[in-house]
Amino acid sequence: MKNSPLPRLDKNHELRERLLPYCRLKPSEIWLDPRLGHKVACIDAADSHAVSQLTAGERASLAIQDPPYNVAAFSVRDPSEFIAWSRKWVANTISSLSNNSSLYVWLGADQTNHFQPLAEFILMMRSFPVRSRSLITMRNQRGYGTQKNWMAVRQELLYYTVGVPQFNVEAEYTDIPKILRGYYKEVGGRRQENLERSNSDFIRAGNVWVDIQQVFYRMDENVSGCYAQKPLKAIERIVRASSGVDDLVLDFFAHAGTTLLACERLRRRCFTTEVDPVFCEITIRRLEHFRTTGRIGWQNHHPFEKECPDLKGITEEEDADTIPQSPAQGALL
Numbered sequence: 001m002k003n004s005p006l007p008r009l010d011k012n013h014e015l016r017e018r019l020l021p022y023c024r025l026k027p028s029e030i031w032l033d034p035r036l037g038h039k040v041a042c043i044d045a046a047d048s049h050a051v052s053q054l055t056a057g058e059r060a061s062l063a064i065q066d067p068p069y070n071v072a073a074f075s076v077r078d079p080s081e082f083i084a085w086s087r088k089w090v091a092n093t094i095s096s097l098s099n100n101s102s103l104y105v106w107l108g109a110d111q112t113n114h115f116q117p118l119a120e121f122i123l124m125m126r127s128f129p130v131r132s133r134s135l136i137t138m139r140n141q142r143g144y145g146t147q148k149n150w151m152a153v154r155q156e157l158l159y160y161t162v163g164v165p166q167f168n169v170e171a172e173y174t175d176i177p178k179i180l181r182g183y184y185k186e187v188g189g190r191r192q193e194n195l196e197r198s199n200s201d202f203i204r205a206g207n208v209w210v211d212i213q214q215v216f217y218r219m220d221e222n223v224s225g226c227y228a229q230k231p232l233k234a235i236e237r238i239v240r241a242s243s244g245v246d247d248l249v250l251d252f253f254a255h256a257g258t259t260l261l262a263c264e265r266l267r268r269r270c271f272t273t274e275v276d277p278v279f280c281e282i283t284i285r286r287l288e289h290f291r292t293t294g295r296i297g298w299q300n301h302h303p304f305e306k307e308c309p310d311l312k313g314i315t316e317e318e319d320a321d322t323i324p325q326s327p328a329q330g331a332l333l
Helices: 013-022 048-055 079-095 118-125 232-242 258-266 277-293 316-321
Strands: 030-032 039-041 060-065 097-110 131-138 153-162 173-177 185-187 190-192 202-204 248-251 269-273
Touching (some): 013 277, 048 079, 060 079, 060 232, 079 118, 097 118, 097 232, 248 258, 258 277
Parallel strands (some): 039 269, 060 097, 060 248, 248 269
Antiparallel strands (some): 030 039, 097 153, 131 153, 173 202, 185 190
């Protein structure tokens, strides 16, 4: 296994500056995928004009949003500032959705600080024309009792709908076999238990997802440098459940490009954004990497290895004189 990961890019500003010359997008620019029509935009999700330019009048059947959680891993904000900012990108999301659509929002709950900002965000959502459907928890493998590296931030998934969107129940089945018998019921004059009446030998995911592994460095899908990467399996479950083939899916916080990759694999189009050109470039490169190799990430190496095989060896002079621009595959809008 290669061992040349990027450090967390949110904490290493010097490295981020070194990577910027390789990024094909600058602020306000949009990359258009020539093959399937995906878009990656380097814009602020709270900017309604920029979002309008990205969507160009198209409406999505699904939005999956994973905003910064307002906790230690991100720039810390007062909860009231976080909510004021969230109102803007939520409004931009809803205005870009079709009349029958779904909205999923990943949000943290800091267990050491009154579970903020989850409660504030839920209350804010009452002011929008959406219907709350579920609060899903993804299991935290490093939980209470762990001596080191305890994750004090829960990963919750809020599910809302607009109108009456499609929902594919088949997408909810896990690979966990049913083992509990019970829930007896009389059907056709005969007493039956749940396994007899079931359409599947496996359990549904429900609202506590215990069958999905959080991403870590030994997994093929790992994208080093991305501190908040969501598992591809989780995003694909959402995409399968709440959209159809050729539908448009929105993601205003691309980060490691997982939603774009899920849409590519499941034959949906994705419009995704990031305010940082480096994460925009990582998102585009992950798509290109998958198309050329079939791999869904870089495990414990990184997207810029071709240009920077040894990042520690790059000098200031090399930065200025020998770093080329990335080839402009795809079109800039």
